[in-house]
Amino acid sequence: MYEKGKQLGDKNSKWTRAEVELHAKDRVIPWDAVTDPAPYLAGSYPYFAFVSLVAERIRTLKKGSAISIEAVRGWVRHAAGKSINALLEHFKGDHAGLINSVRRRGVPRRLKGWWKAAEQLVERKS
Numbered sequence: 001m002y003e004k005g006k007q008l009g010d011k012n013s014k015w016t017r018a019e020v021e022l023h024a025k026d027r028v029i030p031w032d033a034v035t036d037p038a039p040y041l042a043g044s045y046p047y048f049a050f051v052s053l054v055a056e057r058i059r060t061l062k063k064g065s066a067i068s069i070e071a072v073r074g075w076v077r078h079a080a081g082k083s084i085n086a087l088l089e090h091f092k093g094d095h096a097g098l099i100n101s102v103r104r105r106g107v108p109r110r111l112k113g114w115w116k117a118a119e120q121l122v123e124r125k126s
Contacts, residue, residue: 001047018051020044026060033058072111 005013020041022029033040033056041048043055076084084098091098 018048022058027058029058032056072108
């Protein structure tokens, strides 16, 4: 919130502006936030409660539950694909030797939720 008129050079202006930026990272912005923004402004910060009787909050999605094996594969390809190619040449095409030389035990933290669900699915099928 700021004094917009004074920002534009009018020392006597009473024009005050309140704004909230809604970023779509880790969340889905509902169309209502554009067509009926008052509840979302009211839900963004306690000070803005006077704007609307209804306060809507946009929930953040947890990244860990949204990641998949395909996303991890894409990240590895982007981040280390060329290095893997060079190492494969160094290991003379020995895929197992390459993998064994670089792998670490465990599962990435952001993949644990997906991994646990996949393990439970396999256990149910057995």
